[in-house]
Amino acid sequence: MSRTHRLDLDDQTLREWDAVVLDSGPDGIVLDRSAFYPGGGGQPPDHGVLLWGGVQTRIVDARKTGDDVYLVPLDTDPLPPPGTAVRGALEDDRRTALMRTHSGLHVLCGVVFRDFGALVTGGNMEPLNARMDFNLEAVPPGFKEAVEAACNTELRADRRIDVRTLPRDEAFRLPDIIRTATNLVPDDVKEVRIVDIVGLDQQADGGTHVASTSQVGRISVVKVENKGKGFRRLRIAIGDASD
Numbered sequence: 001m002s003r004t005h006r007l008d009l010d011d012q013t014l015r016e017w018d019a020v021v022l023d024s025g026p027d028g029i030v031l032d033r034s035a036f037y038p039g040g041g042g043q044p045p046d047h048g049v050l051l052w053g054g055v056q057t058r059i060v061d062a063r064k065t066g067d068d069v070y071l072v073p074l075d076t077d078p079l080p081p082p083g084t085a086v087r088g089a090l091e092d093d094r095r096t097a098l099m100r101t102h103s104g105l106h107v108l109c110g111v112v113f114r115d116f117g118a119l120v121t122g123g124n125m126e127p128l129n130a131r132m133d134f135n136l137e138a139v140p141p142g143f144k145e146a147v148e149a150a151c152n153t154e155l156r157a158d159r160r161i162d163v164r165t166l167p168r169d170e171a172f173r174l175p176d177i178i179r180t181a182t183n184l185v186p187d188d189v190k191e192v193r194i195v196d197i198v199g200l201d202q203q204a205d206g207g208t209h210v211a212s213t214s215q216v217g218r219i220s221v222v223k224v225e226n227k228g229k230g231f232r233r234l235r236i237a238i239g240d241a242s243d
């Protein structure tokens with residue numbers, strides 16, 4: 001049983017909240033409630049701050065260990081002792097950029113599967129920059145431009161991005177989920193969180209996302225790299241819609 005209630009999974013727009021320190025030590029700080037995304041699925045952890053009695057503890061990393069979320073403070077900042085009431089706050093620029101980037105990658109994934117039949121084999125992101133690897137034998141002429149145009153059409157279409165949790169059996173009856181996640185979700189996971197870009201892409205996903213595709217902004221396909229037989233790496237950058 002997790003000691004930390006994951007506010008980031010309840011409300012992806014939350015940036016400030018009250019919490020109590022349950023544990024603090026060399027491994028980090030455990031709160032009863034936390035909105036720090038602890039990293040995973042290619043999305044890096046949030047940064048932010050804990051405020052307590054006029055003291056500030058900057059959080060520079062977060063990770064999930066077992067069921068608990070550990071917040072890693074800047075090593076020169078004071079550690080709030082267990083029992084301390086704190087105000088948590090996320091670094092909004094970083095988190096919002098990561099949400100736009102993560103949703104942008106799902107749009108890319110949906111477009112490349114729909115238009116070219118290629119499956120994702122890996123991916124990673126930093127705020128506003130990301131890469132995604134696909135299994136694609138041949139790159140047709142104009143591929144880079146076609147993918148970029150199709151992605152931006154989907155952003156302008158302002159598709160809703162819904163997040164819901166389904167029982168495992170029900171989730172794996174969704175054709176898209178079978179395609180993307182059968183081997184990724186451990187056997188002991190009884191409920192599967194689904195991120196659904198309505199009409200384009202559904203994935204089992206634990207990350208944080210914007211509420212609709214127009215909030216991503218604009219996608220540029222920066223580079224298509226050939227990394228070996230059938231292995232293509234697409235690098236994208238996220239900008240504002242007006243760019």
Ligand SMILES: [Zn+2]
Pocket residue numbers: 041102106203205206207
């Ligand atoms: Zn994802």
